[in-house]
Amino acid sequence: MSAAAPGPGATPAHSAGSWGAAWLRAMEGAARDTARLARGRAYAGTGPDAARGASGGGAVSAPRVGTGRVLAYVHGSRARPYRAEWRLPVLSEEEWATFLTAVAARPVLAAALLDGELPYGVVPVARAAGVRLLPGAGDLLPACSCPDRGHPCKHAAALGYETGRLLDADPWALLLLRGRAAEAVRTEVARLGAARAGPSAESPRRRAGGATARRCGGDGGGSLSDGRRPRATRLATEVFAASVRPPLPDPQPLPDVASEPGVYPELPGAPDAGALAFLAADAAVRARHALSAVAEEDEGAGRGAAGEHEPLPDLSRWHDTVRLAATHPQLTGRGALSARFAGLARxxxxxxxxxxxxxAAWRQGGPAGLAVLEAAWDPPAGDFDRGRSALAGLGIAMTIHRNQLTHTTRPVQLRFGSDGRWYPYRDASGPGPAGRSGSDRDGSGPAADWWPEGPSAADPVQALTGLGQR
Structure with a gap:
């Protein structure tokens, strides 16, 4: 089978002995429907009728590789993308030990790995040691959040083709799929090489580097093929020997949006990988918010802008939980009570x-909006009375209960906050106001089910109008 399913002009460019070609052979061997593979190629941007998605070159948005799986969001026919993934079994500890021992026994390969390269030559070395590094058709398992039960669906197929390109660009991703990160692999190869050579012998990197330098006419002090490392070492020595340090570079510009976290491994006894990704995404959003606030204060120095707001306020556990539920896109909405939302509440x-x-109250006004929900209070004379008079002047009849003004005929309410803003509420307990007594509408009756709804405003008429439009 070729590196991609047949089709004129649709096969991605993979050499026969490449990481991407091996992945595609396994993926296409696992497929049960070639038509979905063709759709997947188009979605991945490899065919003449390629879909255009968030990534610019196709519909697959930034594949993320983790232990035993690769996943991405794939844009289909609806506005919201689908979550597609491929799973691959990780190698056992014995298989890893066998494979890395075999690599460490070959100085040239070991030196290449220690230099950050992963040559395709490790594949036959692993095979000779009895370890199957490349996936087979029976190893790959697709999944997708779309309703299509294909194996794979077109979204997972698109991710499969994108993964082939990813592996050609970064072969270390395959080792991560098999269970080990690049740094862990290099550390173990270095340890095994040192143990094999003995305390007085040269390391695999030096032996291989010296042999390569002799073949290339070098002095053996560089990397496998050039002398860049000695030059870099000399440059570092000169920089750190100087008593005067150059000024630090300007900070990088703030990203438009917070970056998404990587894929966390699903390991026995470890925290839920999805929950970790969820919290990491929130941490990234808060970090960007803090950097943005600091930048605004720096720009506002001399204009009185500094210190106007606290970028990361000190919150109680309950308040921080409410903030997380209100600001994270996966937890918003009264009808989105997912298992993760329920777990967060518990x-x-x-x-x-x-x-x-x-x-919902937090989305209206942060801590001040939550305070309006949780406790009634008696506002002093002033803005509250003027607001009530403004409503009465427009013919809007409202009953009063502490800081709450409740409409006499409609299931709406305004609550006055200590921050001087008006917070609109709607009664969601029934189909309409018919048959209810006034006592049910003052916020104290058992029939009232008031929900924060709509934006808050400094003007009560504006707040009430915004609620009515919703």
Whole structure:
């Protein structure tokens, strides 16, 4: 079988003995429907009718490789992308030990790995040692969040073709798929090489480097093929020997959006990989927010902008849980009470619906919006009375209960916050106001089910109008 399914102009460029070609042979061997493979090639941007997605060259957005799996979001016919992935069994500890011992026994290969290269020559070495490094058709398992039950569906097929290109660009990704990161592999090869050579012998890197330098006419002090390392070493020595340090470079520009986390391994006894990715995404968003706030304060120095807001306020566990539920895209909405949302609520001893209501209040006004939800208070004379009078002047009849103004005929309410803003609420307990008494509508009756809804505003008429438009 070729490196890609047949089709004029659709086969990606992979040499026969390449990492990408080996992956594609296994993926296509596992496929049960060649038509879906053709659609996947188009989605991956390798065919003449390639789909255009978020990545620019196709519909596959930034594949992420982790232990035993590669995943990405693939844009299909709907606006929201699907989550596709391929799973691959990891090598056992015995297989890893056998493979790395075989590599360490070959100085040239060992030196290449220690220099950051992964030549295709390690494949026959692994095979001779009885370890199958490349995947077979029976090793790959596709999955996708789309309703198509194909094996694979077109979205997973697109990810498969994109993975072939990824492996050609970075072969170390295959070792990560098999269970070991590049740094762990190099560390173990170095240890095995040193143990094999003995304390007084040269390391595999030096022996291979010297042999290569002699073949190339060099002095043996560089890398496998050139003398860049000695020059870099001399440059570093000169820099650190100087008493005057050059100024630090300008900081890199702030990214437009927070980056997504990598793929976390799913290991026995370890925290849930999806939960770790969820928290890492939140940490990235908060880090970007903090950097943005600092940059704004630096730009505003001399204009009175510094210190106007706290980029990362000190929150209680409950408040931080509400913030997370309100700001993370996977946890928003009254109807999105997923298993992760319910687990988040249980972690703080709350009901999922209670957390959803609190998250809605947080989206209205952060800690101030949550305070309006959680406690009624008696505002002093001033803005509250003026707001009530403005509504009465427009013919809007409202009952009053502490800081709450409740419409007499409609299931809407305004709550006045200590920050001087008005927070709109809607009663979600029934189909309409018919048959309810006024006591049910003052926020204290058992029939009332008030939900924060719509943006807050400094003007009560504006807040009430925004609620009515929703």
């Amino acid at each position: 972690s703080v001893g709350r009901d999922p619906l209670e957390l959803a209501r609190a998250a």
